[in-house]
Amino acid sequence: xxxxxxxxxxxxxxxxxxxxxxxxxxxxxxxxxxxxxxxxxxxxxxxxxxxxxxxxxxxxxxxxxxxxxxxxxxxxxxxxxxxxxxxxxxxxxxxxxxxxxxxxxxxxxxxxxxxxxxxxxxxxxxxxxxxxxxxxxxxxxxxxxxxxxxxxxxxxxxxxxxxxxxxxxxxxxxxxxxxxxxxxxxxxxxxxxxxxxxxxxxxxxxxxxxxxxxxxxxxxxxxxxxxxxxxxxxxxxxxxxxxxxxxxxxxxxxxxxxxxxxxxxxxxxxxxxxxxxxxxxxxxxxxxxxxxxxxxxxxxxxxxxxxxxxxxxxxxxxxxxxxxxxxxxxxxxxxxxxxxxxxxxxxxxxxxxxxxxxxxxxxxxxxxxxxxxxxxxxxxxxxxxxxxxxxxxxxxxxxxxxxxxxxxxxxxxxxxxxxxxxxxxxxxxxxxxxxxxxxxxxxxxxxxxxxxxxxxxxxxxxxxxxxxxxxxxxxxxxxxxxxxxxxxxxxxxxxxxxxxxxxxxxxxxx
Ligand code: FAD
Ligand code: DLZ
Ligand code: SF4
Numbered sequence: 001x002x003x004x005x006x007x008x009x010x011x012x013x014x015x016x017x018x019x020x021x022x023x024x025x026x027x028x029x030x031x032x033x034x035x036x037x038x039x040x041x042x043x044x045x046x047x048x049x050x051x052x053x054x055x056x057x058x059x060x061x062x063x064x065x066x067x068x069x070x071x072x073x074x075x076x077x078x079x080x081x082x083x084x085x086x087x088x089x090x091x092x093x094x095x096x097x098x099x100x101x102x103x104x105x106x107x108x109x110x111x112x113x114x115x116x117x118x119x120x121x122x123x124x125x126x127x128x129x130x131x132x133x134x135x136x137x138x139x140x141x142x143x144x145x146x147x148x149x150x151x152x153x154x155x156x157x158x159x160x161x162x163x164x165x166x167x168x169x170x171x172x173x174x175x176x177x178x179x180x181x182x183x184x185x186x187x188x189x190x191x192x193x194x195x196x197x198x199x200x201x202x203x204x205x206x207x208x209x210x211x212x213x214x215x216x217x218x219x220x221x222x223x224x225x226x227x228x229x230x231x232x233x234x235x236x237x238x239x240x241x242x243x244x245x246x247x248x249x250x251x252x253x254x255x256x257x258x259x260x261x262x263x264x265x266x267x268x269x270x271x272x273x274x275x276x277x278x279x280x281x282x283x284x285x286x287x288x289x290x291x292x293x294x295x296x297x298x299x300x301x302x303x304x305x306x307x308x309x310x311x312x313x314x315x316x317x318x319x320x321x322x323x324x325x326x327x328x329x330x331x332x333x334x335x336x337x338x339x340x341x342x343x344x345x346x347x348x349x350x351x352x353x354x355x356x357x358x359x360x361x362x363x364x365x366x367x368x369x370x371x372x373x374x375x376x377x378x379x380x381x382x383x384x385x386x387x388x389x390x391x392x393x394x395x396x397x398x399x400x401x402x403x404x405x406x407x408x409x410x411x412x413x414x415x416x417x418x419x420x421x422x423x424x425x426x427x428x429x430x431x432x433x434x435x436x437x438x439x440x441x442x443x444x445x446x447x448x449x450x451x452x453x454x455x456x457x458x459x460x461x462x463x464x465x466x467x468x469x470x471x472x473x474x475x476x477x478x479x480x481x482x483x484x485x486x487x488x489x490x491x492x493x494x495x496x497x498x499x500x501x502x503x504x505x506x507x508x509x510x
Pocket of ligand 2 (some may be wrong): 007008009010011032033034035037038039043047048051052104105106109401
């Protein structure tokens with residue numbers, strides 16, 4: 001029986017469920033570079049180059065392991081531009097008896113794949129993606145039994161399921177499930193000790209892709225000048241080992257810290273590789289646990305890192321698939337302001353925003369707190385349309401696929417799902433940013449000023465945000481204290497904040 005197995009750009013794993021039981025002698029693996037995927041949002045140039053180069057390297061790797069790979073390049077003549085069109089052409093070329101595929105990471109692509117059986121009159125076996133710790137059914141069972149879907153309890157179940165960081169009695173290593181209270185220190189004053197991620201010199205395959213992307217996607221955001229991503233499994237594993245050896249020990253301590261012109265700090269920079277399939281999340285967590293058991297890294301860093309992967313990463317995926325395709329349309333705070341232009345060029349005199357956006361355009365990377373508490377926080381308190389914010393995050397990060405980006409942006413960062421994912425909005429004044437970074441000392445605004453021409457825009461917008469959204473947020477217990485503080489302010493004071501905030505917001509749309 002001849003089998004056609006399409007492999008998508010984020011399915012670059014050898015243990016893909018579609019390959020289970022496949023016989024290399026009777027199987028054609030189909031890989032497709034298609035316009036529709038490169039253009040459904042205006043992806044950062046480096047994101048496109050990373051995915052296409054990783055796809056081309058993976059095809060070589062598969063061939064070296066004995067598979068027959070039919071690889072369609074973006075500029076091949078006759079390329080129809082869509083997955084469905086390319087599967088149709090491959091059916092003509094190979095006349096397969098059946099199609100086997102692993103489910104995709106987006107509702108949009110799933111809808112297209114679900115039509116293949118009818119459209120092509122070939123049986124389609126669409127398999128669950130086994131590269132995640134939690135299955136769809138397990139997440140549904142967990143979520144159905146609860147009123148509130150809090151990550152912490154889900155995470156404990158994933159610890160029990162994987163056996164990660166459990167002692168011999170099945171209890172959490174060290175006695176606690178979560179060591180966050182030992183994490184999140186302000187930035188260290190020792191820039192010379194900051195480890196830098198490995199930089200991978202583009203090989204001939206990557207150089208070809210970079211040239212093509214520069215030509216074809218010149219109007220997309222971002223730069224190709226700093227492209228140093230790993231594009232093979234071997235190199236991604238080298239970055240994994242480098243992170244564990246040089247940065248992991250202080251990952252927990254400085255997880256939330258931000259420093260001018262230091263894009264990476266003690267973060268792993270592994271999300272692009274995990275999400276496209278070059279790295280395996282469970283194997284990564286096991287390697288991290290092994291470093292702890294060998295006494296090389298402390299428990300707070302180990303637990304903090306593992307929580308991000310088997311906790312947050314799995315949890316947001318569960319939410320994405322459970323909530324359905326209309327999740328992307330939610331707008332609980334009815335925010336409708338357009339995304340300011342400086343999200344695409346970094347030209348703003350807010351130093352924190354210029355830093356987070358600037359490094360995003362350079363590297364297609366920003367770490368979690370920059371995404372959540374700088375660019376996300378600003379969009380939230382400024383009342384930007386969450387769908388526009390979602391589109392931006394999906395475009396600009398090399399690790400962005402809808403299953404992981406959407407719940408993080410729309411739910412966690414913009415509170416547009418009304419609190420399904422986060423128990424309160426991640427909104428803050430400049431004070432938080434000042435505490436976790438060195439940004440404010442280099443800014444033209446004064447982080448201590450609450451009103452007036454030098455007032456930090458985050459200060460104005462934070463209170464204005466609470467004021468504007470009191471009808472929806474006023475009864476949130478976790479916001480009781482700030483609302484009490486707001487209520488205590490005199491009317492003159494409140495009016496000054498509202499006026500200054502309105503004046504500032506006006507500059508965004510002009
Ligand atoms: P590290 O800080 O080293 O963390 C280790 C790993 O934990 C990451 O590689 C990632 O796989 C996982 N992780 C950590 N936090 C999360 C989280 N909240 N959700 C899922 N996985 C997590 N992550 C993406 O992979 N793709 C996205 O498109 C994406 N969009 C985001 C949008 C917003 C608004 C926010 C607030 C967060 C987003 N994240 C996204 C989560 C997180 O910011 C990135 O995973 C992280 O910054 C990647 O950098 P790193 O590999 O150096 O991570
Ligand atoms: C993101 C992306 C891009 C830019 N290009 C391609 C492509 O040409 N071919 C491909 O197979 N995948 C690409 N991808 C990743 C897909 O968008 C991703 O696999 C789907 O959204 C399913 O998650
Ligand atoms: Fe950002 Fe305000 Fe600090 Fe400037 S003063 S860096 S705008 S938080």
